[in-house]
Amino acid sequence: MAAPKVAFLLLNLISILPLLVSSFSPDRPTDRRILVVLDDLSLKSSHSLFFSSLKSRGFDLDFKLADDPAIAVKRYGQYMYDGLILLSPSTERFGGSLDVEGVLDFVDSGHDLIVSADANASDLIRNIAAECGVDFDEDPSAVIVDHSSYAVSETEGDHTLIAADDFIQSDVILGNKKIEATVLFKGIGHSLNPANSMVLKALSASPSSYSTNPSSKLSSQPPSLYGTAISLVSVVQARNAARIMISGSLDMFSNRLFRAGVQKSGSLNKYEKSGNEQFITELSKWIFHERGHLKAVNLRHNKVGESEEPSMYRINDDLEFSVEIFEWSGSSWVPHVSKDVQVQFYMMSPYVLKTLSTNGKGLYHTSFKVPDVYGVFQFKVEYQKLGYTSLSLSKQIPVRPFKHNEYERFITTAFPYYGASFSMMAGFFIFSGVYLYNK
């Protein structure tokens, strides 16, 4: 009686197991299970709009307090989550086994991360951010102050709630719909290394903003961060396509700022609702790979007129090349349409560089002539575009020279030589005959 039950349980377990272990995969890039680490469980309700938007998009959220001793992202070498949201700016140390290295390993194994700092950001959060290329202002008491583009409110205030509208110009990251309203931000700023090509300013501060302690007097020294060098929200796309969002404000995720009306100082436009919800939602869509995740499949090449892929080309062969590129729409792969995908025929340097033409159904193709150089070539598709995951495909293919019998057998310029040879041979033959038999 008990045996079938056990077997059933086992079967269940076995059927669950793949679900458990299936983490981020290139075929289904959407992350489904997200660990949300909070300072305080009250955030769960105060930021519920943000969380419910995630839930409505099909994510499982697992809320944990930062000092929860059971906090862990990994068990038996498998990641239990596909994404991590750290809304715990003041945590000095996670409970359980998670630490900075743990979080970074999580990212390095291809998972996504949203980190939010705040005015009292801990070293832990700062370190995580720094490891991702984001340097928060090192003065722990400094916040962003902007006396010209602050959010107008009833009280004069200290202008730390600022209205930012300098978004990154990318439909991929922020969606097709333009964000009309300004975004409310209250928190600390950070700077990026301009040489770092992976990190992008998703939301920049205005030229008049600076980072200082609002309660203290301005010193004669210029503030460490000021102007457009300040980034308020940054996104990172790591080489393994893991995406990271780092924000200096915890409040910008909150229901309060989501719902708040906004009027930027000096501007007559007053919006009923701030742009925060749209901005955060669209950005989180990008972060969790609902947009801008490309895959390239079926890299094919063949000689013109043939369909089989050869193991080797000959110099000056005409070939056809095709590749299919799809984009993840959040639920399925849709054709990616673009006019700027290029293929290189590469051996230490590109010998051929061609823009691929597309049929609008994901298929990109071109044809070209193999250069007059033999060696081991590669078909290379290097597609790196703002917001999209980078495509880097290469396929090795040797190119051989002509065989001895593939040259033209008779060429016009050489006719004198053929004539010389054959007349000589004929002459010799006739001479021998005459000499031998004509005595």
Place this chain on the structure above:
Amino acid sequence: MATQETSQSATFRHAFGNVLSFAVLLLIGVMAFSIRLFSVIKYESVIHEFDPYFNYRVTQVRLVFVYGIFANSFLRDQFVYPLGRVIGGTVYPGLTLTAGTLWRILNSMNIPLSVETVCVFTAPVFSAFASLATYLLTKEIKGAGAGLTAAALLAMVPSYISRSVAGSYDNEAVAIFALIFTFYLYIKTLNTGSLFYATLNAIAYFYMVCSWGGYTFIINLIPMHVLLCIVTGRYSPRLYIAYAPLSLNVVSIRMLNITFRREKAASSQASSLISEVKLGIVRVVMVVLGTLLAALVPVVGFNAVMTSEHFASFLGHAANLQMSFSNSVVFIIIHVVALVYYIKGILSPQMFKVAVTLVVSVGMVVCFAVLAVLIALVASSPTKGWSGRSLSLLDPTYASKYIPIIASVSEHQPPTWPSYFMDINVLAFLVPAGIIACFFPLSDASSFAVLYIVTSVYFSGVMVRLMLVLAPAACIMSGIALSEAFDAENFLIKAGDTTKVTQNDVKHEKSEDTIKERSSRKSKKKDKENIERPSLVSQVEKRLLVLPLETSVIAVFLLVLLGAFYVVHCVWAAAEAYSAPSIVLTSRSHDGLHVFDDFREAYAWLSHNTEVDDKVASWWDYGYQTTAMANRTVIVDNNTWNNTHIATVGTAMSSPEKAAWDIFNSLDVKYVLVVFGGLVGYPSDDINKFLWMVRIGGGVFPHIKEPDYLRDGQYRIDSQATPTMLNCLMYKLSYFRFVETDGRGFDRVRNTEIGKKHFKLTHFEEVFTTHHWMVRIYKLKSPRNRIRGKTKKSKSKSGTSTSSKRSGTRKKNPWQ
């Protein structure tokens, strides 16, 4: 009756002598084979060193295909990534064809040997053949006795052993046989005037061309000899027969080759009229035998044979033009001479005189015109028809001055005096005696032998590797010397006990015998010599008779002793000096024998732990081995046809880590292999070769400067070394973690403590180091997934430290 009896006994003696010499030859062959087996017995049946691995690989791969594909086989990814390499066009096919055929024959006889076994034993087998060929050649020059002695000497001459021990599967293995055999057939043709031998000669020469770049030696030596014969008034129709077909052969191969290449060029762009005219002139020479040859040779392709720039061929691909130049000149001269002799025969003296003046005046004009064209031909080639390697033959310092890549090979250095003693031993003392013996009497054949020894001595002085060409010549000469000496001494000893009359009879008979033989073989023209010879012999006899018996006995004893020393030396050389496969090393110390099998350990690691497509970068010495043993693609290998490519690797090795990483990454390299001898004292490691990498790299990329790596002109790796040296990739990869072995990092090759002991690698990670640290393999780290920000990671948790973390001045390194 008496004459019949004597002739009967003579035939009997002849038969007996033939059987005896056959038995002796057989034994010599067995000895030649077995003396080369030390390497198999002491180590194992493996292929040695570097180049043989490539040959082995080619044999292996080609056996899969059909013969004809050889010329076209483009071994794809395996060799010299990413430039590729056309095997047919860069390799002498002779060796691999030979071994492949051998393997096929054995297999068809149901003797299932592996390809490797056949390759390993090809060289010993062919050295037995070479002994046979030496016997035949020397017999043509000075008779059977000298032939046997020379064959015995050649069978064990250390110079030849060094290149033909079992496992040394290199071109020289078959080429020396081909060289001697070609010379034999030339002399045979010269002595007999037979067209049959002339044809054989042409074929043997063709085999030589297929096998080794040293064929240029033959094709320069023979015209020189022909010229010598003509100048000394020894022109005969036999000479013409011996030379003309061969020369035609050569010229036609060359012409075919040139036209082939030109046609290739012409197919892409119209060749100019001038070059057509030039070609037309030389093309006329290509006649019947050329087409015959073209029919003889399968589609191996002249291009494959002739355009090879295989580095292993030290005589190399000497300029085609200069070769055809010397050949054509001699060719024309011999025709003129032949014509003159012919006309002299059919005309009356007066008419002849008139004809001479006419022909000379016309001939001068024509000659000048032809010369002018030929000189223009030579001058029109960019290097004046001289390739770097041929120039270094004439000027030994040329390569080291201008071409570091040639000079970096130790085989291309001029030899030291001890190497003569090591490689030809007592032969060095016997050669002069042999030369003298060749002048008594001077025949066409012996003059050839003299010419051979003289030229080969010169060439061996230029490059240590050419010692190999000298060895057969030295053996022939010494064989002649020894056999002549023994003849004389034996004769004296006999003369001591027997009466003078019988002795004289025997001697006379003998000499008559030889004369008869010779005169029957040669044409009637030797009348003059016939008269001279007995008198000369008797003169020599008289002179020698002065020596007393005891002296002769002592002399014989001393000669035997000399030979014994030679044998002892040769066996020692074969057993100790030359049989190490250099892939497995041994060292003897107080606690017994140590075996260093690190190379195979490393290659096995590579083949088991890396992806099939991974590329391995190393200095070019290890390219062939990596290809053959690890079965991985290499960036450069021992065939150095692309200097820039090697220079790129040299530059990477001499650059700091980051720059090196960039270079290697751009070449798709996954692993870097370095050979390091500092732990066990293996002197030919990469640190010792490093200056060559710097030089070769600097030759193409001028930012690598040799003085940066030298402290006051001295190459050192200790604390006095320059920062450039201590930071270059080669230093780092060699000495990474080295200090952990003994605590202070003492390099046993350089006998010094290393300069920089504790350092980390940022762009490379060590993945494998062999047991004795002789081979170290590193992997290129992939670029970081994220790029870190400026802020330093704080170790302390205290909030106060945050303000001290400001590090604005620190230069940002995105890789850290």
